[in-house]
Amino acid sequence: MLNQVIKTAEEAGKKILEFYETDVEVITKEDDSPLTKADLAAHHIIVDALKEMDPETPVISEESGVPDYEERKQWNRFWLVDPLDGTKEFIKKNGEFTVNIALIEEGKPILGVVYVPAFEVLYYAEESIGSFKRTKEGNPVKLETSMFEAPGKASIVVSRSHGDDTTVEKLNSIGIEVKEEVPSGSSIKFCLVAEGKADLYPRLGPTMEWDTAAADAIYRYSSENGEKYSPLVYNKENLKNPYFLLGLNKEVNIEDW
Known part of the structure; x- marks a missing residue:
């Protein structure tokens, strides 16, 4: 499943870059945050792929409606998606925007994929295998770092x-x-x-x-x-x-x- 999610994130990233190379048309949402055609195109690619891959599991995307809590609180597992995080960075064309797909189980993410299409950098993680980073130049590298201790x-x-x-x-x-x-x-x-x-x-x-x-x-x-x-x-x-x-x-x- 993880490999399919990675492939989906990369496909969404490729579509986003098609818009990135052109003049970006910006729409303002009700909360005053920006929205572009790239957000919507990536949303449809990801949601369609997840529904085909895992039809029994609900999906929430930033660009879709959020079901009432009375319905959601029955879920122990669902997909949570931000098809284009960093829309402001996308509009500024500084490359620091991402495609984000997570699988949530019992209130925590057990799988996550973050793809940075402008730089072809991929981060991915799964509870059972750990976290990894892959750049376009090399193979995945396992991330193993320590937490900070104050003071x-x-x-x-x-x-x-x-x-x-x-x-x-x-x-x-x-x-x-x-x-x-x-x-x-x-x-x-x-x-x-x-x-x-x-x-x-x-x-x-x-x-x-x-x-x-x-x-x-x-x-x-x-x-x-x-x-x-x-x-x-x-x-x-x-x-x-x-x-x-x-x-x-x-x-x-x-x-x-």
Whole structure:
């Protein structure tokens, strides 16, 4: 199944790049977020492929309607998709946008694929095998990194599109000194922590479950021993994520910051 999901993500990425090379027509959604024809084209490729491959399992995509919680709470397994994460980066043409497909079981991602079509970089993970990164130049490399232990000096991932001047102060309050900021777009931010290019990803801004699920799987299973701690839970009544701090070896209630 994982290989089929990877192939589907790559096909969606190929379609996205067809739009990327042209003038991007942008539509504004009800929540003021941008939408392009590339988002919709990738959505249809992925949803159609998942329904053919796994017809018994429901699919939620950012570009589809979300069933009522009364229906969803009966699900113990479903696909969660963001066909084009980082639409702002896509519009800016900086390449930092991704295709994201996750399989959720009992509230956590057990499989995740994150594809960066502009750079032909693939991240994938499955609970039973761990996390991997593949570039166009080489074979997949297993990701095995450690979690950050506070207090100490940390490099942090910061968003290119959603700045937050208070993050450094907040981290200082729990004994973490920021030694470096690593800017990135879309779900790549999770993957940078998973592969050790940054220690932490603090997020003090809004995200939805489909924004994080696939990359969260890459992060969770990028451990030498067992599963890394992630504060995120899936198929909540409200699909909006709380603020979070990813990469720390313990739970921190940053909602109180």
